[in-house]
Amino acid sequence: MKCLIWNVRGFNYPLKQREVVHIIKSLIVDVVCLLETRVKHFNSQAIVNKFFSGWQWFHNYDKAYNGRIWLLCSNGLKMEHVASTGQSITCKVFLERQRFHFTAIYGSNNGTEKKVLWNHLQDIFGRVGDDPWSLAGDFNVVMHPSESSKFDGSQGLTSDMQDFVSCRSLISVYDHAFT
Secondary structure, eight states: OOEEEEEOSOOOSHHHHHHHHHHHHHHTOSEEEEEOOOOOHHHHHHHHHHHSTTOEEEEOTTTSTTOSEEEEEOTTOEEEEEEEOSSEEEEEEEETTEEEEEEEEEOOSSHHHHHHHHHHHHHHHHHHTTSOEEEEEEOSSOSSGGGSTTOOSOOOOOHHHHHHHHHHHHTTOOOOOOO
16 A cells, blocks of 8 residues: 655645646555645535545545645545544545554644644544554654754754654654655
């Protein structure tokens, strides 16, 4: 199974739509998570119908202005919605005889709102049980200052970083290095 997570920073213009969809189709992905589409809800269905006909589609328009997250699943997979917030969408994915949970995340830049995400992920952790669980997206925080492009050696852990590290530990997930 191939999964693509992409902060597209806008998906309104036809040229951008064609470029993004071309890459998605060339990579032959099964799950697509588009972040920060900036597409108004009333325009979204037409775009999905045009480019992702037959795909399952989940969004968080009911929780976030401009639906910060689109989660799409190709015809070969089945997804069942579990929960949505303004910063995440969680689904149960069924692949042949296997199942796992997948959470697409677009974290807020606001530390107080991020704490709401960390609490929500702890709640989801309790619901996932023994199923495998993958979290992916843009958390808008790093776990260590050296992961930042602005790192110069003098920075320490911020409270947002400490909260992120604590949440990761509490929900028993591992950080997969960026490749």
